[in-house]
Amino acid sequence: xxxxxxxxxxxxxxxxxxxxxxxxxxxxxxxxxxxxxxxxxxxxxxxxxxxxxxxxxxxxxxxxxxxxxxxxxxxxxxxxxxxxxxxxxxxxxxxxxxxxxxxxxxxxxxxxxxxxxxxxxxxxxxxxxxxxxxxxxxxxxxxxxxxxxxxxxxxxxxxxxxxxxxxxxxxxxxxxxxxxxxxxxxxxxxxxxxxxxxxxxxxxxxxxxxxxxxxxxxxxxxxxxxxxxxxxxxxxxxxxxxxxxxxxxxxxxxxxxxxxxxxxxxxxxxxxxxxxxxxxxxxxxxxxxxxxxxxxxxxxxxxxxxxxxxxxxxxxxxxxxxxxxxxxxxxxxxxxxxxxxxxxxxxxxxxxxxxxxxxxxxxxxxxxxxxxxxxxxxxxxxxxxxxxxxxxxxxxxxxxxxxxxxxxxxxxxxxxxxxxxxxxxxxxxxxxxxxxxxxxxxxxxxxxxxxxxxxxxxxxxxxxxxxxxxxxxxxxxxxxxxxxxxxxxxxxxxxxxxxxxxxxxxxxxxxxxxxxxxxxxxxxxxxxxxxxxxxxxxxxxxxxxxxxxxxxxxxxxxxxxxxxxxxxxxxxxxxxxxxxxxxxxxxxxxxxxxxxxxxxxxxxxxxxxxx
Ligand SMILES: Nc1ncnc2c1ncn2[C@@H]1O[C@H](COP(=O)(O)OP(=O)(O)OP(=O)(O)O)[C@@H](O)[C@H]1O
Numbered sequence: 001x002x003x004x005x006x007x008x009x010x011x012x013x014x015x016x017x018x019x020x021x022x023x024x025x026x027x028x029x030x031x032x033x034x035x036x037x038x039x040x041x042x043x044x045x046x047x048x049x050x051x052x053x054x055x056x057x058x059x060x061x062x063x064x065x066x067x068x069x070x071x072x073x074x075x076x077x078x079x080x081x082x083x084x085x086x087x088x089x090x091x092x093x094x095x096x097x098x099x100x101x102x103x104x105x106x107x108x109x110x111x112x113x114x115x116x117x118x119x120x121x122x123x124x125x126x127x128x129x130x131x132x133x134x135x136x137x138x139x140x141x142x143x144x145x146x147x148x149x150x151x152x153x154x155x156x157x158x159x160x161x162x163x164x165x166x167x168x169x170x171x172x173x174x175x176x177x178x179x180x181x182x183x184x185x186x187x188x189x190x191x192x193x194x195x196x197x198x199x200x201x202x203x204x205x206x207x208x209x210x211x212x213x214x215x216x217x218x219x220x221x222x223x224x225x226x227x228x229x230x231x232x233x234x235x236x237x238x239x240x241x242x243x244x245x246x247x248x249x250x251x252x253x254x255x256x257x258x259x260x261x262x263x264x265x266x267x268x269x270x271x272x273x274x275x276x277x278x279x280x281x282x283x284x285x286x287x288x289x290x291x292x293x294x295x296x297x298x299x300x301x302x303x304x305x306x307x308x309x310x311x312x313x314x315x316x317x318x319x320x321x322x323x324x325x326x327x328x329x330x331x332x333x334x335x336x337x338x339x340x341x342x343x344x345x346x347x348x349x350x351x352x353x354x355x356x357x358x359x360x361x362x363x364x365x366x367x368x369x370x371x372x373x374x375x376x377x378x379x380x381x382x383x384x385x386x387x388x389x390x391x392x393x394x395x396x397x398x399x400x401x402x403x404x405x406x407x408x409x410x411x412x413x414x415x416x417x418x419x420x421x422x423x424x425x426x427x428x429x430x431x432x433x434x435x436x437x438x439x440x441x442x443x444x445x446x447x448x449x450x451x452x453x454x455x456x457x458x459x460x461x462x463x464x465x466x467x468x469x470x471x472x473x474x475x476x477x478x479x480x481x482x483x484x485x486x487x488x489x490x491x492x493x494x495x496x497x498x499x500x501x502x503x504x505x506x507x508x509x510x511x512x513x514x515x516x517x518x519x520x521x522x523x524x525x526x527x528x529x530x531x532x533x534x535x536x537x538x539x540x541x542x543x544x545x546x547x548x549x550x551x552x553x554x555x556x557x558x559x560x561x562x563x564x565x566x567x568x569x570x571x572x573x574x575x576x577x578x579x580x581x582x583x584x585x586x587x588x589x590x591x592x593x594x595x596x597x598x599x600x601x602x603x604x605x606x607x608x609x610x611x
Pocket of ligand 1: 037076095112117
């Protein structure tokens with residue numbers, strides 16, 4: 001057997017630094033986040049040695065154009081010479097984690113030992129001046145992107161803490177602009193619990209105003225609506241409609257879920273701002289709330305979740321899973337609370353965000369039972385809330401699909417059935433759920449065959465005897481592009497049934513549009529209407545089983561038939577909730593007047609009183 005040789009991986013240091021500093025992060029601006037994060041960790045470390053110590057960070061910009069430099073100075077724990085060799089000079093080595101990297105949980109934000117390298121995106125040299133709280137000489141470390149560095153003991157003793165100097169790279173002037181730096185410092189550090197100041201152009205500015213108490217104790221936010229909404233729009237840069245306090249049972253994650261003032265697409269990106277140990281880690285965190293919660297944008301604080309190296313996501317682990325579930329529950333519980341204590345508030349949210357509300361209700365029976373009366377459905381009685389529709393009719397039907405709804409809607413409407421369109425996303429599941437949870441409600445799935453009418457043709461003899469009257473009725477409704485059919489069908493209480501083909505429905509809409517359009521458009525629509533053929537005719541079925549119809553068609557005099565047919569036609573339109581044209585409304589009005597007149601004359605003729 002040949003001898004086995006062992007080799008060591010060779011690392012191309014400058015290539016490695018290039019990958020980490022230029023390709024891990026989404027934008028160079030994160031160098032400021034990494035510096036602020038290191039300062040925060042250094043202050044946390046020093047606080048644990050000396051509980052009364054109060055840290056601070058000062059950022060200074062000096063010089064102009066390509067000669068501009070930035071100093072980020074903290075009063076944190078600092079580094080000894082040994083620390084520098086161990087942590088600053090070794091890529092991937094961090095002072096902030098113990099041996100078990102994955103299980104390790106610390107009070108620090110950093111853990112990968114690479115963040116400082118992000119400064120090479122904007123500077124060709126990183127200079128660190130530091131004095132450790134543990135004593136020893138003050139030190140200087142200078143690192144270059146080619147992987148070389150120098151270390152020097154300083155002659156003078158600096159104050160405890162660390163200063164990081166960066167000299168602007170030619171293409172990075174924008175990141176050293178005082179206004180941009182101020183904005184970024186606020187963006188990442190608005191909630192830091194120690195003062196952060198910016199010194200530029202001879203001016204000193206405080207970056208982080210004090211954090212409101214209710215943010216750390218979200219239950220207290222309920223009584224502070226105006227303040228809470230104002231805070232949200234300042235930090236998230238958009239206005240909001242309402243809010244929901246969030247907190248997990250262990251109190252280690254919480255914040256505010258802000259309700260968006262506009263409805264949102266199901267596929268919209270959900271991005272929330274997450275503060276880890278009071279420092280903004282991500283404004284793109286997507287996986288921290290359940291899928292259905294896409295109607296909110298959150299400000300969340302946590303000290304228990306683990307961000308990935310790029311800080312743009314959190315590790316999808318058991319802890320994130322339970323945080324996500326608990327935050328979802330907090331939103332749901334608050335909505336249920338609103339349902340019983342402030343129903344108008346919940347109704348406003350449902351009106352704005354019907355889809356996510358339906359998505360949540362589809363997953364959660366108790367929530368469904370709280371809100372179902374406020375959910376809106378398309379129905380044969382119009383687009384209304386289920387509560388309103390329940391007041392209209394006791395018996396409510398719903399279809400399984402949109403197609404089934406389209407198929408039966410007109411026939412059902414003609415029979416005055418209240419049918420809901422159960423076809424859109426979640427509707428069917430919700431309606432099944434509502435029916436199951438509330439057996440006392442008369443809510444039933446409707447099959448198309450339940451309403452397809454079985455027409456019976458007239459006998460030859462009947463056809464002959466009713467021929468003249470049928471022709472007359474048909475001629476009467478010619479101008480409305482409606483045909484007459486005389487049949488027998490059930491139920492006998494139904495005198496007439498109006499049905500519309502796709503084309504006739506399109507024509508009705510066109511004619512309605514023509515009424516409210518300009519002359520030019522009206523003539524264009526008119527021409528378009530003329531192009532509809534026979535298929536654009538609607539049909540009015542008269543039911544010979546109905547006593548009134550059988551009397552009407554059997555009458556010896558034809559005098560009353562046209563007016564009665566017109567009245568039955570307009571009545572059928574109303575029953576089907578079809579919008580009526582001006583001409584049809586006029587026919588209805590004249591018909592009413594004429595029938596009153598007939599009624600009175602008939603009464604007078606029978607010895608009744610006349611006026
Ligand atoms: N301002 C500072 N004060 C004290 N020590 C610092 C400071 N900045 C950096 N260090 C030291 O340098 C090490 C490397 O810092 P770096 O930002 O590269 O990684 P990290 O913060 O440990 O982890 P991460 O990559 O997750 O940010 C840190 O672990 C810390 O020991």
